[in-house]
Amino acid sequence: MATETDHSLGEAVAARIERRWATLSIVIVGLLVGMAAYIGIHQATMPQGRVETADPKTLHLSGEFIESNLGSEMEADGSVTVRAIGQQYSFTPQCVVVPAETPITFRATSADVVHGFLIEGTNVNTMLVPGYVTALPVRFKAPGDHVMPCQEFCGIGHQGMWGKVKVIDKAAFRDLAAAKRRLTCVD
Amino acid sequence: MLTNRRLIAAHFWLAFIVFGVALVLGAWQMFVRSPLNAWHFNPEFYYRSVTAHGSAMGYVFPTLIAMGFGYAITEASLEKALIGRRWAWAGFFLVAVGAVVAMIPVSLGLASVLYTFYPPMVGNPFYYIGVVMVVVGSWIWVTLMVTNFTIWKRENPGKPVPLAMYANVAGSLLWGWTAVGAALEILFQILPVALGLKSKIDAGLARVFFSWTLHAIVYFWLIPTYIAYYTIFPRAIGGRLFSDAMARISFILFVVVAMPIGVHHLFADPQVGAGFKFMHSVFTGLVALPTLLTVFTICASAEIASRLRGGRGAFGWIGALPWSNPIMLATALSLVMLGFGGAGGLINMSYQLDAAVHNTQWITGHFHLIFGGAIVIMYFAIAYDLWPHLTGRALDSFGLMRTQLWLWFIGMIVTTFPWHYVGILGMPRRMAFYDYANPAISPQAFSVAMSAIGGFILLLSGLLFLLVLIRGQFGVRGEAGAYRFAVPLHMPARIPVALNSFGLWLALMVGLTVVNYGFPIAQLMALKETSVPAVYVGAGR
Structure with a gap:
């Protein structure tokens, strides 16, 4: 009789510990998802809202x-x-010039x-899919x-597809922009 | 008792031969792209090799393990011979022939598109046909698992299906549905173009279909490992499984939530809107739940085994575990890698953190740690545990087994930790070589060299593993007895219908997939002018 009681007692203890752990697990996951949602809403680091298209043939x-x-x-x-634009195996423009701040x-x-x-040293990182337009808000601190490598396999010349990004002073960019409609740093 | 030993052994042997070949390719890739390699080489060879390595390791190796292990579980846990033996052999030959059909164009350089296909790049049609044959072969296995499960239930009304078989059928159902995404992509989008019937393809839609397969396939790879945690590990170390019900719940959670989360691979893609990316991100969080439950149950089962052996104290019991037992060692090392890899996965699941690591070497490091590390080390353990039952000979090179497992663990850490690190620095993945002389890239050189050394340690471990198995074929004859699975601490007298069947869970699996994939797919199919000209790859084009 005693062993029978021990057995069902042990079973109850096991079930209780298990329930506690399951609850804790749910709380952990809830917290992580909540954090991601909060940051998404409050710091505006959300993916592109709508799908835009562009025909690569034209x-x-x-x-x-x-x-x-x-x-x-x-x-x-x-x-x-x-x-x-990206194409096998370069970007146009190959060197992008942008102002800081x-x-x-x-x-x-x-x-x-x-x-x-992706732009190394920053969190800028996105895909270019033919037929679709990628729109990405970014801001450079300084x-x-x-360097700006192509990060998706695009054929046997993939390893050579590296662009550049030159972040310059805000005022210097304004001066350049006053002289020319579209700026690049390709010389 | 295992009746169809030759069938099971054939699956395991072919799986490990494919693994060995792909491992050599992997180590070569690690070397040529590292600063240790001073010579120039044709970058096309690198992408050819990556295509072969990925296709073999992703599609052929784990599929054969799941199939062979599934047949073993059916016979051992249901205690009867497999129903459909001829069909099982047909499935095996489809997988084997499919693998060869796929690998011929790849090795000729006619299909260097990587195992993720990447349309609008299109390679030789036989590559895709080979992959389809592998999948169709595995679908025969899915059908056989469901058939054996259903017939056993009919013959044993009211009895709970053994946990190992329940989990095995869960894995097969998950795979059956998961593979549909890539199958749709290949059959309706890629193959017509590869055969020259069409010349345009919607790359965005293809990526959505592929993501349907790409994430849940990982759980298909994982399920044999989890079955080993729950049903082999506690028995092998002389303990009990802490909870039978919790194990069933974990496998059910995989079936339900592993599917509707694949869009997290497309966080940076322009063809899916923000709303569905958020939905998939949330579900990705949920899939951590079964893993958290599993870690608890397995550690608790280990504690029971240790206390039965006389382990004392709050932490002292850890020392009293049978560490010289290869299954003990493999499971512990697997859980450590699962911990690191899982933490990385939680980082990848959030859109914001993923932006820092998307398509960098971090991702390569992540899935090698989870799949190559936590999952594959348990495939080794399964083979070690099962081998005497397949060969009828003793497998007793325990020292060699422990060395092999430690080398695999060390090799995996040395390979993947630097990989994660250079990923944070922004090193892109899947490039044949890097200009380490460039001051922007040179800080990454040391870490890449280190991970190449890790690759060689893994190669050594893989060779040792094959050596242990080969020695097992020539060991002392001895009947290993019936193949048994772990017994739970408290065997429930009766089990709720929901934990003994799949109807409800299948409905949820399909329903959630339709909810989370239906709209993005419908939207892309409705969009006009998004199909783009295919770009054929390969020599002579």
């Missing part, structure tokens, strides 16, 4: 990604828009296969040079 003929429109543009409100929007797409880019 990119070079019309629309915002024609060659003369690529590069950095100063908007009327003081923000900057950078337009770029300024809200910047990258608008980019691919002319052939799937590419991507002037400096960064």
